[in-house]
Amino acid sequence: xxxxxxxxxxxxxxxxxxxxxxxxxxxxxxxxxxxxxxxxxxxxxxxxxxxxxxxxxxxxxxxxxxxxxxxxxxxxxxxxxxxxxxxxxxxxxxxxxxxxxxxxxxxxxxxxxxxxxxxxxxxxxxxxxxxxxxxxxxxxxxxxxxxxxxxxxxxxxxxxxxxxxxxxxxxxxxxxxxxxxxxxxxxxxxxxxxxxxxxxxxxxxxxxxxxxxxxxxxxxxxxxx
Amino acid sequence: xxxxxxxxxxxxxxxxxxxxxxxxxxxxxxxxxxxxxxxxxxxxxxxxxxxxxxxxxxxxxxxxxxxxxxxxxxxxxxxxxxxxxxxxxxxxxxxxxxxxxxxxxxxxxxxxxxxxxxxxxxxxxxxxxxxxxxxxxxxxxxxxxxxxxxxxxxxxxxxxxxxxxxxxxxxxxxxxxxxxxxxxxxxxxxxxxxxxxxxxxxxxxxxxxxxxxxxxxxxxxxxxxxxxxxxxxxxxxxxxxxxxxxxxxxxxxxxxxxxxxxxxxxxxxxxxxxxxxxxxxxxxxxxxxxxxxxxxxxxxxxxxxxxxxxxxxxxxxxxxxxxxxxxxxxxxxxxxxxxxxxxxxxxxxxxxxxxxxxxxxxxxxxxxxxxxxxxxxxxxxxxxxxxxxxxxxxxxxxxxxxxxxxxxxxxxxxxxxxxxxxxxxxxxxxxxxxxxxxxxxxxxxxxxxxxxxxxxxxxxxxxxxxxxxxxxxxxxxxxxxxxxxxxxxxxxxxxxxxxxxxxxxxxxxxxxxxxxxxxxxxxxxxxxxxxxxxxxxxxxxxxxxxxxxxxxxxxxxxxxxxxxxxxxxxxxxxxxxxxxxxxxxxxxxxxxxxxxxxxxxxxxxxxxxxxxxxxx
Ligand SMILES: Cc1cc2nc3c(=O)[nH]c(=O)nc-3n(C[C@H](O)[C@H](O)[C@H](O)COP(=O)(O)O)c2cc1C
Ligand code: SF4
Ligand code: SF4
Ligand code: SF4
Ligand code: FES
Numbered sequence: 001x002x003x004x005x006x007x008x009x010x011x012x013x014x015x016x017x018x019x020x021x022x023x024x025x026x027x028x029x030x031x032x033x034x035x036x037x038x039x040x041x042x043x044x045x046x047x048x049x050x051x052x053x054x055x056x057x058x059x060x061x062x063x064x065x066x067x068x069x070x071x072x073x074x075x076x077x078x079x080x081x082x083x084x085x086x087x088x089x090x091x092x093x094x095x096x097x098x099x100x101x102x103x104x105x106x107x108x109x110x111x112x113x114x115x116x117x118x119x120x121x122x123x124x125x126x127x128x129x130x131x132x133x134x135x136x137x138x139x140x141x142x143x144x145x146x147x148x149x150x151x152x153x154x155x156x157x158x159x160x161x162x163x164x165x166x167x168x169x170x171x172x173x174x175x176x177x178x179x180x181x182x183x184x185x186x187x188x189x190x191x192x193x194x195x196x197x198x199x200x201x202x203x204x205x206x207x208x209x210x211x212x213x214x215x216x217x218x219x220x221x222x223x224x225x
Numbered sequence: 226x227x228x229x230x231x232x233x234x235x236x237x238x239x240x241x242x243x244x245x246x247x248x249x250x251x252x253x254x255x256x257x258x259x260x261x262x263x264x265x266x267x268x269x270x271x272x273x274x275x276x277x278x279x280x281x282x283x284x285x286x287x288x289x290x291x292x293x294x295x296x297x298x299x300x301x302x303x304x305x306x307x308x309x310x311x312x313x314x315x316x317x318x319x320x321x322x323x324x325x326x327x328x329x330x331x332x333x334x335x336x337x338x339x340x341x342x343x344x345x346x347x348x349x350x351x352x353x354x355x356x357x358x359x360x361x362x363x364x365x366x367x368x369x370x371x372x373x374x375x376x377x378x379x380x381x382x383x384x385x386x387x388x389x390x391x392x393x394x395x396x397x398x399x400x401x402x403x404x405x406x407x408x409x410x411x412x413x414x415x416x417x418x419x420x421x422x423x424x425x426x427x428x429x430x431x432x433x434x435x436x437x438x439x440x441x442x443x444x445x446x447x448x449x450x451x452x453x454x455x456x457x458x459x460x461x462x463x464x465x466x467x468x469x470x471x472x473x474x475x476x477x478x479x480x481x482x483x484x485x486x487x488x489x490x491x492x493x494x495x496x497x498x499x500x501x502x503x504x505x506x507x508x509x510x511x512x513x514x515x516x517x518x519x520x521x522x523x524x525x526x527x528x529x530x531x532x533x534x535x536x537x538x539x540x541x542x543x544x545x546x547x548x549x550x551x552x553x554x555x556x557x558x559x560x561x562x563x564x565x566x567x568x569x570x571x572x573x574x575x576x577x578x579x580x581x582x583x584x585x586x587x588x589x590x591x592x593x594x595x596x597x598x599x600x601x602x603x604x605x606x607x608x609x610x611x612x613x614x615x616x617x618x619x620x621x622x623x624x625x626x627x628x629x630x631x632x633x634x635x636x637x638x639x640x641x642x643x644x645x646x647x648x649x650x651x652x653x654x655x656x657x658x659x660x661x662x663x664x665x666x667x668x669x670x671x672x673x674x675x676x677x678x679x680x681x682x683x684x685x686x687x688x689x690x691x692x693x694x695x696x697x698x699x700x701x702x703x704x705x706x707x708x709x710x711x712x713x714x715x716x717x718x719x720x721x722x723x724x725x726x727x728x729x730x731x732x733x734x735x736x737x738x739x740x741x742x743x744x745x746x747x748x749x750x751x752x753x754x755x756x757x758x759x760x761x762x763x764x765x766x767x768x769x770x771x772x773x774x775x776x777x778x779x780x781x782x783x784x785x786x787x788x789x790x791x792x793x794x795x796x797x798x799x800x801x802x803x804x805x806x807x808x809x810x811x812x813x814x815x816x817x818x819x820x821x822x823x824x825x826x827x828x829x830x831x832x833x834x835x836x837x838x839x840x841x
Contacts, residue, residue, distance in 0.1 A: 044703060049742070067551070091704065148695075148700070150697075
């Protein structure tokens with residue numbers, strides 16, 4: 001067994017347990033996006049970061065991939081961690097504002113604006129679909145290609161895959177393409193009122209600049225039409 | 226080729242090689258690394274061979290073709306041994322005269338290097354300012370070695386460090402020796418090599434252990450590893466053999482980037498030769514110690530230099546970093562405990578064993594021992610590879626070795642550490658060059674890139690360049706690395722185009738810190754350094770771009786205009802040169818540039834002989 005300390009609490013876990021599993025075992029919530037039980041950890045979204053170590057050597061690591069180690073000291077929600085998560089979410093919103101999953105996470109973390117040039121991408125390259133395809137559907141029909149800016153997901157040579165059984169597993173797990181949101185034109189801010197019932201959008205004149213995906217809204221009275 | 230079956234055999238051969246040699250016979254040494262060949266060294270070699278044959282001098286004068294000696298500015302160059310006479314930038318016609326002069330024991334004064342500071346000719350290589358301040362323990366070895374001749378290497382003491390450790394039969398003493406030398410990894414992070422080896426030696430693993438030589442060298446502009454591989458491949462092999470013996474590893478891989486064909490060629494030849502002599506493979510020198518080395522060609526991605534990505538690449542998978550721990554030392558190539566070291570780190574090993582840890586530790590400073598090779602480029606007079614003791618000040622490298630500013634503009638910063646490094650301003654040139662001081666100043670040592678920048682270099686543009694490089698080279702796995710770098714690039718680009726806002730500077734800083742914090746591997750964790758260090762030391766330049774819509778260095782195209790001042794003689798040269806037809810004016814009249822159609826290519830500035838084209 002391995003003994004470590006999470007947010008001041010001692011815990012013993014088995015060799016090979018990740019920090020995410022250990023923290024959740026103790027009941028500490030850590031948001032995740034590219035992690036899913038039953039799929040191998042990958043560490044792509046960086047939302048699950050936690051702080052380990054002490055003093056000047058303290059650093060953030062992704063809890064879904066980092067193995068528990070003897071004597072490790074972990075903080076799952078200090079200022080540095082929360083700040084980092086907010087930036088991750090702001091970047092996610094800037095790239096993929098239509099995702100309900102991302103919107104919910106953003107509003108739950110009090111992300112009220114996104115300051116980058118708005119993009120509309122339909123994939124955040126979290127790798128859930130490729131792992132689903134390979135590890136659960138045993139098909140390995142899709143995978144990552146390229147690196148950096150040109151990295152993408154697809155079948156080899158972009159032709160219809162013989163391996164794909166059209167199971168839909170990849171679509172099912174995708175956090176980006178669940179187009180459940182009803183917004184029309186997202187802009188720079190997120191309302192988030194629906195998630196935390198404390199709407200920032202009470203002022204009518206500011207409302208036009210915000211993203212709100214509740215219609216009708218349960219939190220504010222503004223008529224959106 | 227006779228196989229050597231004992232240490233005595235080897236020593237006898239080495240003694241024979243040394244005693245056979247007539248050291249008074251002059252040698253013409255021509256460096257022909259990739260850089261030398263590109264500047265025409267092959268022609269010099271051809272001419273020299275012909276001259277030696279035609280004049281029947283083949284048994285009076287030796288010709289040695291070696292790897293790069295470092296003084297790129299002077300290539301193709303010729304070095305005469307044993308006198309040490311140095312001829313820079315030799316032309317084919319001059320080569321004939323040089324051969325004659327060597328025959329007649331003369332020095333050609335008109336072909337010697339002229340020190341720009343004093344205007345005087347300098348005969349000997351060691352007296353040239355560029356070489357004088359250097360401590361060339363690794364590079365100078367290359368001068369005496371023809372990389373494709375193992376006899377050359379052995380005659381110059383090659384493989385005797387290996388013979389020594391095999392003869393002593395105490396692997397743990399080797400680890401101790403390396404620890405005492407204080408050698409730190411030359412690949413960038415500066416991890417103590419002895420400590421790394423000790424960890425590997427202590428690993429219990431029945432399936433074998435692995436050593437890797439990291440020769441991926443992906444930093445743009447850096448080529449010190451290439452020059453060592455090309456110029457002295459056997460020293461890497463010897464280093465790895467000693468490492469294998471010390472740690473109990475039996476397999477090694479040299480991971481070279483595919484863009485280094487000459488290095489690969491020399492390595493393959495060297496591996497074949499040492500295997501043939503029984504210096505590599507099974508039962509080395511009859512001692513029962515076995516170690517073999519394989520060469521793997523890299524896929525050419527910068528990120529493949531990161532150790533976990535490199536291991537995956539060796540295994541034939543996509544070069545993508547993974548979570549550490551487990552560290553390579555526990556779980557490396559094919560799951561075997563693995564120690565990865567940089568080319569230059571390996572090249573230092575035989576030197577430490579041969580000369581002793583104490584001698585090595587005397588060079589440099591406490592905690593940063595030995596020498597480090599830098600590729601010194603940019604706005605200075607002398608560019609090339611320089612090997613200096615650790616802890617030397619930036620000032621010394623830039624002024625004494627580099628010869629100071631190459632143009633009229635003042636030097637304002639050096640950039641160290643390549644894309645993961647930062648810019649250090651001229652006010653801090655008293656900083657010693659060592660792992661800790663550079664990191665404290667917001668840069669890193671990195672693998673040894675050093676770019677000197679003057680007032681015509683725009684810091685926003687520098688940050689933009691590195692972000693642009695990194696956004697293509699990030700493996701793309703971590704969202705914050707991939708998108709974060711793209712966003713930093715986007716903001717810096719906005720600023721360089723005069724579209725930025727002051728709030729964006731704050732956002733840039735906030736983002737840069739988050740990217741540093743939230744990414745998995747060294748690439749992401751250091752990717753913000755170019756942005757953060759330029760913001761730290763040159764924030765005013767960013768502000769200038771935003772508030773005054775001005776690029777102080779005259780680089781950012783959107784913010785500069787070209788105009789012609791009263792120096793113009795009306796020579797019409799610029800008008801003829803401009804591909805856009807943007808310059809008009811009558812002969813002998815002052816010309817005018819039409820700002821609308823000017824594309825700011827700068828061609829007119831280059832051609833104007835009267836300094837009449839101004840950038841503002
Ligand atoms: C993005 C990235 C690129 C790297 N590229 C190289 C490289 O080209 N050559 C190298 O020796 N080390 C490189 N490194 C460092 C290696 O990961 C590793 O630390 C080094 O090879 C260890 O050897 P050393 O202890 O001898 O320095 C790179 C690291 C990162 C994060
Ligand atoms: S398609 Fe969806 S699941 Fe697949 S990587 Fe992109 S965002 Fe993730
Ligand atoms: S930090 Fe960048 S290069 Fe490193 S694993 Fe993450 S995405 Fe890849
Ligand atoms: S900078 Fe180039 S395009 Fe502009 S005027 Fe000069 S030559 Fe023409
Ligand atoms: S959930 Fe851990 S990095 Fe995505």
